[in-house]
Amino acid sequence: MKYSPNNPILLSSSLRVDQAHEAIAGLVNEVLRESPLDAELVPLNDSLNRVLAEDLLSPIDVPSADNSAMDGYAFDGTCLKSGSGKTQLKIVGTAYAGKPFIGEIAAGECIKIMTGGLMPNTCDTVIPQELVSATEHDMIFDLSALKAGDNRRLKGEDLQRGKPAIIAGRILRPSDLGLAASLGIPNLMVKRKLRVAILSSGDELTPIGETLSEGGIYDSNRYSLTAMLNRLDLEVVDCGIVRDDPDSLRAAFCEAAKKADVLISSGGVSVGEADFTKQILQELGDVGFWKIAMRPGRPMAFGTLKAVPGKSPSHRTLFFGLPGNPVAVMVTFYQFVRSALLQLNGAKDIRPPLTQAMAEQPIRKKPGRTEFQRAILSRDPLGRPVVRITGSQGAGILRSMSEANCFVILGHDQENIAAGDWVDIALFEGLL
Template sequence: MTTPNTFPAIAGSLSQFDPQALPVSAAQAIVLQWVTPLAQGERVPLRDALARVLAADVISPIDVPAHDNSAMDGYAFDSAALARPAQTLTLTVAGKAFAGHPYTDAVASDRCVRIMTGAPIPVGCDTIVPQERVTIDACETDAPATISFAANAVAPGANRRRQGEDLARGGVALRAGRVLRASDIGLMASLGLVDVRVKRRLRVAYFSTGDELRSPGQPLDAGSIYDSNRYTLGAMLQRLNVEPIDLGVVRDDPEALTATLLQAAESADVVLTSGGVSVGEADFTRSQLQTLGDVSFWGLAMRPGRPLAFGRIWSGGRPGAGRAALLFGLPGNPVATMVSFYQIVRPALIAMSGATPQPMPLIPACCDAPIRKRAGRTEFQRGIAERDAQGQWRVTPTGSQSSGALSTMSEANCFIVLAHDAADLDAGDAVDIMLFDGLV
């Protein structure tokens, strides 16, 4: 981990920036340098392995396929027959081969075997002619049927899947650090594996702060509001398949906040708070972070999401004492919470889980409305994107860009990403968009 109370190596290049308004790219780099990937692993059944992170390479115990087999329904024969001078080949059908029911006799060069997809290729055969390219002469007597087809209908070795061509015994089927997908589960099942070693789930504690917050189902009294951030954070964490620890709502009281932070540091790898990191008289998260641990930065040149604290807290109540956990003090406004999570927190959680975070792709689009933008901060505006008749992406900002207007996140389907140095844009200007599909 990074030395307490110091920036990582990148810090020397950051002195030109106001620490209260750190550029987004710099903040992302610092966070990833503070991350230590999980070391512990566990074995889980394949059915429980989806979205888990591989703790070790998966080595194939068998060849895949396990034998040469047919890629389609047709007739298997010896390709030496293709060298005959005749333009049309005629072969006698010696029998049938099915997946699970192979033809076990050797096949002479003037014969063939009716074969189905996946069936082992019989001894003496190396080529399959598709059934739709042959003419069948079915005899009315007990004599075997024959087939005929043009000699140029197939090339030698056509439609033959070779043993081990997908995976060879002893080869690496999946690399450690991979987030397992449905296809990976199927691949491991095809190798006969019943379980797999994965990283343990990252434990993430989260809570909201504020005397005004009420949980859904409670009555609203004067000046109170329902707490949406805890539910939003819980849902975003669920998408990452971590182990969430919901610590509820913490009132605006330094002692209560300290107790909750120490509890979180003792039980979790990462702690997420929402609210309490601005400059209000009742905003205590930032000051408690300075007391209980190490502060890396607070405040980003980002909209929404400027008030964001990042560092490390210790369960013993002071730097170096007890168990350490990374802490992200997220802003209290709902949209700012989500933007901060996706742009700063999400990559860190992926890296701590043992995987390599991949940046979400930015897609070029034409903006159909003017956008006001102040240079010197990165903005993530909500937009509605669609393809036009020519297949090009076009985007329109949602009506409100208020960081408190959570409904606009539900209305939008993308972020319009406006770079740090960008200024006002006119209608028709090119922008980058980050689609919510795959993110939210």
């Protein structure tokens, strides 16, 4: 479903989850074409979870020279062509990693070599030490135990000089930093951190640390949003709690749009008399869609802010208006906002991986919407992955989210699930 601002059809209907993904991705691509994100050079130790801005080319061959893949004895493999039986070679020296053997190796001779030791020019084969019978001066082995060229790591076998070691768009992991360090690279060119503004709207909201008024609730959404954004290593601009009136909301949206690339609000996106988010979004920009056929999280606004005083009209701030219920906030962030932020930040791998597990109990499901049910993944006595729902799935029951370690994702057209059926799951760890 292509993004189409203020389209009355999109605003009046509930999009399928896949259609919403398509619309969001399309708009993010438009924004990237108009305003590509800048890059910056950062020290290696500061680049974890950042997005690599350009291909990292290897400045060296890895390995830098032919070397041994194991502890053993290096020799000229030509002797293996003589047939079967045993042969005896004279040991004329030793090569260690970082301390090569210096000298000539003639026919009928070998050297003892350690893993990583440089291969002499006249040697192309290594036999593991456990396959030989050795004395101080000689070693004997069976010619059929290996073939010429075995157990030798060739120069440039892992990486060749000038070839990409890590591709642009990678969300850098600890192993990537280790790889860059192994190439002697101290700094990496990464995309700058996105600036993401967050706010909560609602007269009932109370900051933590203050006494609750009658009918009031503590604002938890900004804390869960901040934590999820910190997991992505983005810059968070906390705009606080905004009251339920158009002027306050308009001022908060304008201020946030001046400071940030993306604005995420929670609350005020349903159809109540005090829900002004849609009205303000239409005044200041474009509304892409308003409802998604999913549970929880059906009322979710998406669009852009551009008619903001003091800000260039050519620059658009992405807007996500999430529901007010705490679980719905986390579900919609996980399902839509996270991927959009990673895409906007230049990442290539933006969708969280899915796996499957067997349902421990029946799960009720109506076709016509995608459901995200909180669940606990474990293993049964046979070692098979099994998943059970964490009780009531109300959108305001944040405790169930805390107890869970995954979502069970039930597709748009799926119906009731029987115990023992395989279902799609998405793990929380590293995502929320």
